[in-house]
Amino acid sequence: MKRRDFLKWIFRGTLSAWVLGAIGAIFSFIRIPRVERREFEKEIEVGEYEDLKIGEGKFIPHLKEPLWVIRTEGGYIALSAVCTHMKCILEYKPDEKVIKCPCHAAIFDLSGNVVQGPPPNPLERYRIEIRGERVYVIL
Numbered sequence: 001m002k003r004r005d006f007l008k009w010i011f012r013g014t015l016s017a018w019v020l021g022a023i024g025a026i027f028s029f030i031r032i033p034r035v036e037r038r039e040f041e042k043e044i045e046v047g048e049y050e051d052l053k054i055g056e057g058k059f060i061p062h063l064k065e066p067l068w069v070i071r072t073e074g075g076y077i078a079l080s081a082v083c084t085h086m087k088c089i090l091e092y093k094p095d096e097k098v099i100k101c102p103c104h105a106a107i108f109d110l111s112g113n114v115v116q117g118p119p120p121n122p123l124e125r126y127r128i129e130i131r132g133e134r135v136y137v138i139l
């Protein structure tokens with residue numbers, strides 16, 4: 001390979017790498033929104049009944065409304081994980097058996113009622129269905 005051909009080859013390679021990098025950088029800013037199938041679901045399969053021990057909770061990141069599914073001594077409950085004050089995502093505190101808002105320190109009981117803080121309304125509660133050993137939240 002002649003020196004001139006070699007330099008051409010290097011130049012083209014560098015240019016190609018630069019163009020691909022630029023295209024990659026542009027596409028990293030242009031994100032096509034991913035539509036999660038869960039947004040359109042009418043029910044969510046939580047898992048097996050025994051997956052959660054009494055007192056444990058599972059966060060369900062549903063696009064329409066994230067949920068907390070919690071197994072209590074009376075069975076499963078499903079509550080919205082969105083604070084009714086200013087829409088912060090709530091945190092389940094199994095040791096205290098409450099759901100807390102990290103934004104303005106609101107506290108909800110496991111019925112979804114406001115125990116403390118500024119939220120104007122209780123949490124939305126969803127119906128649970130048990131089919132065989134499987135747990136479902138009905139939206």
Ligand code: FES
Pocket residue numbers: 083084085086087088101102103104105106117118119
């Ligand atoms: S957003 Fe939850 S208490 Fe304000």
